[in-house]
Amino acid sequence: MGQQNYGIDSSRLKEYALEIKKVQEENVEIAIVIGGGNIFRGLAAAGQGMDRVQGDHMGMLATVINALALQSALENEGVSTRVQTAIKIDEVAEPFIRRRAIRHLEKGRVVIFGAGTGNPYFTTDSAAVLRAIEIDADVILKGTRVDGIYNADPEKDEHAKKYNNITFEDVLSKGLKVMDTTAFTLSQENNLPIVVFDMNTKNNLFKVVSGEPIGTTVNV
Numbered sequence: 001m002g003q004q005n006y007g008i009d010s011s012r013l014k015e016y017a018l019e020i021k022k023v024q025e026e027n028v029e030i031a032i033v034i035g036g037g038n039i040f041r042g043l044a045a046a047g048q049g050m051d052r053v054q055g056d057h058m059g060m061l062a063t064v065i066n067a068l069a070l071q072s073a074l075e076n077e078g079v080s081t082r083v084q085t086a087i088k089i090d091e092v093a094e095p096f097i098r099r100r101a102i103r104h105l106e107k108g109r110v111v112i113f114g115a116g117t118g119n120p121y122f123t124t125d126s127a128a129v130l131r132a133i134e135i136d137a138d139v140i141l142k143g144t145r146v147d148g149i150y151n152a153d154p155e156k157d158e159h160a161k162k163y164n165n166i167t168f169e170d171v172l173s174k175g176l177k178v179m180d181t182t183a184f185t186l187s188q189e190n191n192l193p194i195v196v197f198d199m200n201t202k203n204n205l206f207k208v209v210s211g212e213p214i215g216t217t218v219n220v
Contacts, residue, residue, distance in 0.1 A: 001038035008038065008069050012200075017073035019205045020110060024079055028209055029105040031135055032112045033128035034070060036062025042120070056120035060087060063124065067114035068092060080109045086118030086127070098134050105135065125183035133190050140192060141208055142179070143199025148216035149176055165217050178218060193219040 002009025024030055042059035046052040064085055071081045082104045083093040093114060094100065104111050116127040125142075132140050151174065152160040168188040171178055178184055178196060187194055197208050197215025207214045 006038060008066070010073075013069060013073040014076075015202075016070065016199070017077045017079070019199075019203070020074060021077045021079050022203075022206050023209050024108070024110055026206075026209070027108070029108075030110045031101065031105060031131060031137065032070065032110065033124060033131055034063055034066045034112060034114060035124040036060070036064075036066055038062075039065055053120040057087075060115040060118070063116060064089060064093065064114040067112045071112055074110060080107075081112060082109050083112045083114055085113070086115040089115075096131075101131075102135055111135075123180045123183060125179040126186070129179070129183045129186045129190075129192065132192055133186070137192070140187065140194045141205070142194055142196045143205070144196060145198065145200060146196075147198040147201070147214075149178060149196050149218070151176070163216050164213060165219070168218060168220060171218060187218075188220075191220055193217060 001007065002012035020030060020032070036059050039062035040058050042052065042055035042057070045055035045058065064083075064087075067083045067085070071083050074081050082101075084096040084101055085093045086096050088095045096113065101111050113127065113131050116122060116124055117130055128140055128142070146154055148162050148164070149166060149171070150160040150162050154160040154162070166176075168184070171184070178194065179187070195208055195215050195217050197204055199205065204214055
């Protein structure tokens, strides 16, 4: 969305593509789960009286639009990609097939997963964790607009304290919001670390992948 109120900001898309390309050039296997809130949010629509299942399906289709937009931006920068979706849309993307996704990654392609889990009532966070487990990812990198996890909302409380490292148990005991409960529990049960960082700061993605202490790391 960038600086716009809705839709897709082409300049922000290009920035993301260049960040991802820089990491991909280091022979890092990258899979991306993308949301659709800049276009449509199923939960918000449900709050306005729309059927929740219908709204969630519309939200999933919004993520496919974003996936195709990111694919185009990446390929404009010379990055080979594949889009796989949890809902079959054969004319525009491959269906999600675990072995095929892993093979694409092994060949150096960036794989973009769209349409969430394909099921209503599950968030993009849940889709990210599920796909990460299925492809045996080393870590989940959760790009947000803040630079980590705080004990309070840093956009509202100037005295909020940032955590550089925190355990899954501490996140739960302190009631901190990292992901929705389903996604977070799934990550914890599979010992899958999470790094929360600011995706909109230049070179942050590369720094995180390089092991620099950027953002907040959640692990056992």
